[in-house]
Amino acid sequence: METVSIVLFLLLAVVVSGAISRILPFSIPTPLVQILLGAIIGLSTSHRVDLDPELFLFLFLPPLLFLDGWRIPKDELLKDVSTVVELALGLVLLTVVGMGFFIHWMIPAMPLAVAFALAAVVSPTDPIAVSAIAARVPIPKRMMHILEGESLLNDASGLVCLRFAVAAALTGTFSAGAATLNFLWVAGAGLVIGVVVTLAVTRAKAFVTKRWGEDTGSQILVSLLIPFGSYMLAEHIHASGILAAVAAGVTMTFAEISRQTMATTRMRRNSVWDMIQFTLNGIIFVLLGEQLPGILEGAHQTVALTGHVSPWWLAIYTIAIVAGLALLRFAWVWASLHLTILRKTQRTGEMQSPEWRLVAATSFAGVRGAITLAGVLTLPLALNDGTPFPARDLAIFLAAGVIVVSLILASIALPFLLKGLTMPPEPSKQAEEDSARIVAAHAAIQAIERHQHALAEDRGEADLYATAGARVMDLYRERIEGLSGHQADEARAGSRLASEFALVGVKAERATLAQLIRDRLVSGGTARKLTRELDLAEARYRG
Structure with missing residues (x-):
């Protein structure tokens, strides 16, 4: 009963946080409101949520990463794939190595492997938190696509690095050669399993639907089970369940193209997934707030691990880590943008320097959020010999501090930096949309004519079918005429x-x-x- 009560309080906090963030006259990111409400829950009840790291990872990450992979716009991602890869892989590796050594140098009491683990969990960014922060100052679409693609890939790469760091901490050894081979297996097998599971399930689903019809509830449930099935199978063979979930989501996009579901199923499924995304992301931030009182209570014991007495040293360490992450990200974004511009200059001969606000906004947009918290809470409770995992509470405290401080800084800086910011112009997709509508309308007219003739031959009453069919075909012809030539703008205005x-x-x-x-x-x-x-x-x- 206590567990059920806590879950209900967490869900209520998620709902209330959304209302509060909309009601307040000034802009406060919803994640910060959720953290605050979680802290209130933690202070007002004697019951605490004891998080099982493995269970927490299994329940929260597969569906969130699967949905990110499923919904991310693939064409826009491919357009800026070089920038995304540079941010998601190069920056993550630089962050893990650079911040790992920096954290170990700053806090010698934290073993190097644990420092690398902490650096790995603070390397992924959270576009959902960025969207919440910039809700009242819209992010340019192209920047948001880059941030989404970066987050999708660096979630996986950061958590894979975390896995290796934890393994090194548990065994006390690390071999670069063995780690490379292990990484190839972990990543490759995870990706393959995600693709194979999704294709197999969607094929089986299509076969059953074709023979016995489609059941909306079952279709939705199957989509919910795919990320968990991919994750469990990958972990069973010691591959990356995280990458399997991401690959399953990306594959789902292409599998859906050839195996269409009913419109009702798609609408209801989208609603279910929207609810799951909102709920899981909200619960993660509320849980962070709920854990904060306990984390702060142990601050005196935690700071003792660092050789200091005052808990304010923890705040200094947190700010130092946030500053290090910001400097690394700013330098990498600046170099990446200039490299991209240099490649473009070599092709077109046009030189255009990026606006400093663009670099700064992209840097501040590297907010840490749900994935960071989920990752740090998966740190083992004990080593292989049964002794407590070294500096685990300290790592959790610092990761939580990085999340909160990065959210606050971004909520202050991003609205200022994004106001009036323009990205490089993109080609309009209106012509592409109009062309697709015209082709689809022509196909619809032809299909209606065939159906009209078939009904007239089978049942007679040709005039009745001709009148009904003509009424619908006239609507399609009006669409074609409106989208053709100089009338397109007038038609769109009339349509609005x-x-x-x-x-x-x-x-x-x-x-x-x-x-x-x-x-x-x-x-x-x-x-x-x-x-x-x-x-x-x-x-x-x-x-």
Whole structure:
């Protein structure tokens, strides 16, 4: 019962945090509100959440990484793939090595392997936290795509580095050659398993659907099980479950293209996954806040590990780590952007220096969040010989401090840096969208004509079918005419106005339906059906 109560309090805190962040007249990132509410829960109850590192990793990371891989825009990612790889792999390795030695030099009581582990968990960035921070100052789309791609890859690379660091701490030995071979196996096998599991499941699902029909609930449940299945299978053969979950998500995009599901299934599945993403990310930050009182209570014992007495040394260490991460990231982003511009200059002959605010914004956007907390909490409780894992509490304290300080700094700096910031111009995709709509409309007209003729031959009453079919085909022809030539801009403006008027109508329909329901003039089944139709219409016109 206590566990259920704690879970319910955590879920309530996630809901309340979203409301508070929207209600406040000044901008406070939702993750910071969640951390604060979690701390209130930790202080107001005697029950504490005892986190099992392996269980925590298994429950939270596979679905979040799977969803990131599934939803990340692949074309935009490929457009800036060199920049993403430089940030996600090169910067992570530099951070692990550079910050690992720096942390060990600054805190000699922390073993080098543990320092590398701490550096590995603070290397991944969190685009969800960045989005929350910049909610009132929108991030340029191209920068957000780069941050999303970086986060997807550095989550995996950082956690793989954490795995090697923990292994070195447990065994007390480290071999570069053996680590390289092990990395190739861990990464390669994990990626292969993610791809194979997803393809196998989607093929089996398509076969069952084709023969016996589609069940929406089962389809959604299968999508939820894929990341966990990939993770468990990869870990069973000592490969990377993290990379397996990422690969499964990326593969899901391409598997869905050839094996279409029903529209109802896709809509409900998207809603379920949105809820899961919101809930898991929120719970992670609330759990961080809930753990903070216990972490702070042990601050005196924790600081004793460093050879000092005052707990303020922990704040100094945290700020020093944040500063080191910021300097490394700024230097790497500056070098990466200049390298990208140099390659472009060699192709086009045009030289354009990046604006300093672009470099600074990309640097401050490297906020640490859910993955960092999830990673540091997976540090083992004990070594192989049963002795406590060295400096575990200190590593957790510093990682939590890095998350909080980076969130606060970014919430202050990003709105200022992003205001009025323009990214390099991107080619418009409007022509591509119009062309696709025209081709699809032509295909629809041809299909309607064939169906119209088939019905007339089978059942007669050709005039009835001709009238009904012509009414629908006229709508498609109007779309084609509106999207062709010089009328395209006028058609789009008219479409926007039509959507605006349609939303006014939907709002009036919804108010009238609500009154009918209150007056008990319609049954519950009719009310649900009409409400769903209005929801679909509103989603269409707002889209």
